[in-house]
Amino acid sequence: MPYINVKLAGSINKEQKAEIAKEITDTMSRIANKPAS
Template identity: 45%
Template sequence: MPYVNVKVAGNLTEDQKRKIVEGITELLQDVAGKPPESTYVVIDEVNRENWGKGGKLLSDKEK
């Protein structure tokens, strides 16, 4: 019955999302016996202006 939330800074392609969902679902089946049909994975693509690390916005670090 797992629920997994993945937050990344910036965007992912549709194919990257597909592989993340496949990979996490298989991992939870292999490691913990969780049936794939019961695993939900929700991916949040967070604007770099809305993610801070080390006291700075990621969007500022790139400048």
């Protein structure tokens, strides 16, 4: 799995952060055809 560094302007709560991380992981896994680590 590639290393992805995301920087956000402003603040988000823990639930939003977890959802963003899950969506990025799912998308990269699907498109890059790599298992999530």
